[in-house]
Amino acid sequence: MAASRRPNVGTFAIGAWLTGDTLAALARRKMVLGYLFVLPTLLGIVVFTVVPVIGSFGLSFFRWSVIEPAQFTGLANYQQFIHDQRTLHSFVTTAEFVVIAVTLQIVLSLLLAISTQQVKALGLRYFFRSAFFLPLLTSAASISIVLAYMYDQDFGVINYYLGFLGIPRVPWLNAPQWALVAIILTYVWEQIGFTFIVFTGGLGSISRDVLDAADVDGAAGWKRLWLITLPMLSPTMLFAAVVGVIGALQLFAEPYVMTQGGPGDATRTVVMIIYEAAFQNLQIGYASAVAVFLFLVILLVTAAQFALSKLWVFYQ
Amino acid sequence: MTLLTSTPARSRPLNPHLFIWQRLGAGTSLLFLFITAVLTLAPIAYALTTSLRTPAESFTLPPQWIPVSPDWSNYQAVFTTVPFGAYLLNSGIVTVSIVIGQLITSSLAGYAFARFDFPGKDALFWLILATMMIPLQATIIPVFVEISRAGLADTRASLVITAVGTAFGTFLLRQYFKTIPNEYEEAALVDGAGHLTIFWSVYLPLVQPGLAVLAVLTFNSHWNEFLRPLVFLKSVDKFTLPLGLVSLQGYLGTGSISVVLAGVILSLIPVLAVYLLGQRYLIEGIMLGGLKT
Numbered sequence: 001m002a003a004s005r006r007p008n009v010g011t012f013a014i015g016a017w018l019t020g021d022t023l024a025a026l027a028r029r030k031m032v033l034g035y036l037f038v039l040p041t042l043l044g045i046v047v048f049t050v051v052p053v054i055g056s057f058g059l060s061f062f063r064w065s066v067i068e069p070a071q072f073t074g075l076a077n078y079q080q081f082i083h084d085q086r087t088l089h090s091f092v093t094t095a096e097f098v099v100i101a102v103t104l105q106i107v108l109s110l111l112l113a114i115s116t117q118q119v120k121a122l123g124l125r126y127f128f129r130s131a132f133f134l135p136l137l138t139s140a141a142s143i144s145i146v147l148a149y150m151y152d153q154d155f156g157v158i159n160y161y162l163g164f165l166g167i168p169r170v171p172w173l174n175a176p177q178w179a180l181v182a183i184i185l186t187y188v189w190e191q192i193g194f195t196f197i198v199f200t201g202g203l204g205s206i207s208r209d210v211l212d213a214a215d216v217d218g219a220a221g222w223k224r225l226w227l228i229t230l231p232m233l234s235p236t237m238l239f240a241a242v243v244g245v246i247g248a249l250q251l252f253a254e255p256y257v258m259t260q261g262g263p264g265d266a267t268r269t270v271v272m273i274i275y276e277a278a279f280q281n282l283q284i285g286y287a288s289a290v291a292v293f294l295f296l297v298i299l300l301v302t303a304a305q306f307a308l309s310k311l312w313v314f315y316q
Numbered sequence: 317m318t319l320l321t322s323t324p325a326r327s328r329p330l331n332p333h334l335f336i337w338q339r340l341g342a343g344t345s346l347l348f349l350f351i352t353a354v355l356t357l358a359p360i361a362y363a364l365t366t367s368l369r370t371p372a373e374s375f376t377l378p379p380q381w382i383p384v385s386p387d388w389s390n391y392q393a394v395f396t397t398v399p400f401g402a403y404l405l406n407s408g409i410v411t412v413s414i415v416i417g418q419l420i421t422s423s424l425a426g427y428a429f430a431r432f433d434f435p436g437k438d439a440l441f442w443l444i445l446a447t448m449m450i451p452l453q454a455t456i457i458p459v460f461v462e463i464s465r466a467g468l469a470d471t472r473a474s475l476v477i478t479a480v481g482t483a484f485g486t487f488l489l490r491q492y493f494k495t496i497p498n499e500y501e502e503a504a505l506v507d508g509a510g511h512l513t514i515f516w517s518v519y520l521p522l523v524q525p526g527l528a529v530l531a532v533l534t535f536n537s538h539w540n541e542f543l544r545p546l547v548f549l550k551s552v553d554k555f556t557l558p559l560g561l562v563s564l565q566g567y568l569g570t571g572s573i574s575v576v577l578a579g580v581i582l583s584l585i586p587v588l589a590v591y592l593l594g595q596r597y598l599i600e601g602i603m604l605g606g607l608k609t
Contacts, residue, residue, distance in 0.1 A: 027433070033511050034432035038440060041425035044481015048459055049447045055458030112352060115345040131353035134360060137587045139540030141558035142580040145565045146363045149573050155375045157362060189356065197598075250451050253542040257562055271453050271543075278457050279547055288457055295454040302449070 053295070060289035065282045077289035087290060089265055090273045091297075093180065097251060097269065101184045101191075102244040106237065109192050113199035114225070129200070136193035144257035147186050148173065151258075176266035179259050183267055186254050191247070195240045202236030203229070231314040238309045242302055249298055270294050360584075363577045367391070371572030390578035394564070400579060402553050403560035408586070410475050410556060411539045417480035418534050419527055426489030427515055431501070441490075448483045452543060460547055470550040479538065485530045492526030493519060525597040532594035539587050557583040 018029055060077050064070035081087055112132055119125040135143070150157045151172035159169045172182040206229065214228045252271040255261055261268035270290065278287030361381065366374055368386035371393075394400045428434075429441050459478055460469075468474040496519060504514045520527075545556045555563065561583060565576050591598075 029511060030432045031434040034428045034434035034437065037424040037428035037432070037515075040421040041444065041481045041483075041486050042440065044421065044478075045444055045447050045483060047462070048478045048481065049450055049455055049483075050443075052455035052458035052462070053447075053450050055461070056454050059457065108352070112349065115349050118342070118345060119349070128349050128353055131356050135356055137536060137591055138360070138584060139542065139558045141540070141542045142561050142583055143359060145561060145576060146359050146580055148565075149366075149375075149577075150359060150362060152375075155377065157377070157379050160377045160379075189359070192356070246451070250453060253558075256542075256546075257565075274453050274457075275543070275547070279460075284457060284461075291453045291457065295451060298451055299449065 056288045056291050056295075059285055060292045062285045064284040066284060067282070070285070073285065077286045078293075080286060081289050081293065086265055086268070087270075087273050090268050090270045093265075093267065094249060094251065094269045097180060097184060097187075098245055098248040101187050102241065102248050104184070104188045105191050105195055105244055106240055108188065109195035109240075110199050110233075110237070112192070112196050113203055114229070116196075116200065117203050129196075132196045133193040135190050138190065140190060140253035141257055143190060144186060144254045147182075147189075148258045151182050173259055174263060176263050179263060179267045183251075183254050183258060186258065187248070187251065191244070195244065198236060198240050198243075199233070202233050206232045234313040235315060238305065238313050242305050245301055245305065246298055249294065249301070363580050367574050367577040367581050369574050371574050374572060374574035374577075387574075390572075390574045391582070393572075393575045394579045394582065397575060398560065398564050398579075399553055399555075400560065400564075400582070403555050403557045404582070406472055406554055407539055407557040407583075410472050411535055413476040414479045414538045415531050415534045417476060418482045418485045419531060421480055422482050422485030422489050422530065423520060423523070423527065424515075425486040426491075427493050427519060429486065429490045430493035431519075444483045444486055448487070456544065456547060463548065470548070470554065472549075472554055474548050475538075475544060475556075478544075482534075485534070488530055489523060489526050492523040496522050528594040528597045532590055532598060535590045536587055539583075 018025060018032065059070075061072060061074060062070040063073045063076065109132075112128075116125055116128045116132075119128065153159060153169050153171050153174055156172070158172065162170065170178060172178050210228060210232065211224070214224045250271055251269045252275065255267040255269055255272060256275075259267045261272050271294070274287050274291050274294070277283045277290065362379060365381055365383050366379065367390050368383040368388070369376075369380060370387045371390065425444075429437065463469055463471075463474040463478065468477070500518050500522070501514055504518050509518070540558060541556075542558045542562075545559050549555055549559065552560075552563065557579075561576065561579050564579055
């Protein structure tokens with residue numbers, strides 16, 4: 001305490017350096033404040049994202065069960081991974097899921113956004129927007145619970161109504177091929193609102209002048225949609241596809257709640273494998289290797305989407 | 317098909333065939349919209365109406381879409397059969413803390429990146445932006461190790477501390493701060509205001525829409541998040557709602573789904589309320605951020 005009260009030449013110097021009335025002192029104040037303002041965010045991101053992502057990479061070269069000390073095993077986890085049929089199968093399942101779910105999500109929400117834009121009555125348009133948006137507010141966990149009840153083979157509402165159409169009871173969650181379909185439909189139901197909003201925004205930002213010019217040139221209806229609207233919307237589609245694929249590759253809660261990965265391994269996704277390996281079987285190193293690989297897949301797929309986008313995305 | 321009819325006044329229906337096709341197209345597209353709206357609303361309607369049926373008839377077909385004699389007992393049962401009140405409170409505390417934390421850290425960082433100059437600013441900004449590409453699974457194992465080492469395993473605080481620094485929020489608010497002209501700062505400096513005052517009383521109120529968007533998106537995603545609570549929390553009394561509901565479903569089995577669905581409906585109310593408060597800022601915010609939660 002006493003030490004801090006003693007006048008300190010250094011403190012005065014720094015004080016003057018910072019508090020002076022000159023322009024230089026003003027700039028220095030902004031500089032110091034800049035670092036201070038960024039510090040909390042930077043600390044959080046470095047400690048809980050940057051260091052851990054490097055940590056995952058490091059852990060993937062170790063054998064570690066938490067109880068016993070970690071043991072360096074080189075590439076053993078990766079070797080185990082490429083020979084593990086169950087893990088490889090989860091990548092195939094996830095890939096099937098991503099391709100079908102994201103395609104459905106984008107096509108449906110694009111159709112919905114274009115159709116909703118045509119609705120003249122404002123109240124009706126607001127109703128549609130809210131209806132498509134509402135699922136975004138639900139949690140994956142709770143909607144998986146609700147839909148699991150609705151999918152029930154004997155007592156479920158879905159089979160009840162399909163029965164009216166003469167369709168026999170579908171074993172939604174009890175048969176391997178149907179379980180993935182059920183999860184895809186659940187996921188698309190949840191996600192459609194987000195892509196719908198993105199496309200609605202994208203449509204709204206297409207300038208009126210361009211559309212009017214198209215009208216004057218006689219490009220109406222389908223022709224205008226195909227030649228003007230869709231190309232103008234292509235950057236938005238790229239964005240929706242990139243974000244959609246990144247999200248879908250991380251599928252976890254829906255199969256965890258609805259099928260626990262089953263029947264068999266039919267709906268076991270990559271993230272379920274990571275979760276089970278790390279937090280149930282305590283194979284920290286192996287789980288980290290799978291997680292690192294998934295991260296690489298996400299980066300590669302995203303990079304490929306951007307590279308391919310040069311072929312079809314139109315920038316004004 | 318409606319795509320045909322966007323500007324009926326100008327698309328001169330001289331050709332009667334074209335006109336018929338346009339009307340038909342508009343009809344088809346309205347039908348498509350209605351069917352999709354019914355399908356998107358159906359699960360929520362099912363959860364709501366079934367939660368109002370007695371447990372005995374909750375699984376009876378046909379479903380009762382309009383509750384003739386609503387039975388509210390499930391909404392009491394959900395509090396007595398499981399610590400639902402605790403789940404609600406845990407979710408509330410964790411989510412609100414994360415929202416407030418993120419609003420503070422990212423308004424500070426967003427302001428600095430938008431309006432201050434300091435060496436290394438661009439590099440730091442790109443570092444933060446790049447972390448948005450990193451999926452949760454690539455970090456969650458070491459983060460779990462970190463919080464266990466710090467003695468924070470199985471605490472609600474661990475969910476908050478690890479989520480307070482946000483690349484998305486920083487980026488979003490930087491975009492908002494960038495839209496505000498420099499003249500405000502110059503005027504305030506002339507009036508003798510310090511930088512902290514300028515940040516707090518001049519600029520922060522001007523980015524209120526951005527703060528609202530961040531608050532709504534953060535509230536939504538953390539109120540509903542599943543994987544982190546599943547990994548971080550062990551004790552039932554610390555569970556957040558999504559975890560609690562899943563354990564409730566497992567615990568009650570298929571016996572009385574109306575109680576579980578009452579829980580689902582209750583858990584939807586806060587997030588709906590927050591959305592209704594902030595919705596007018598939401599769409600422009602999503603477009604401006606150009607990014608998902």
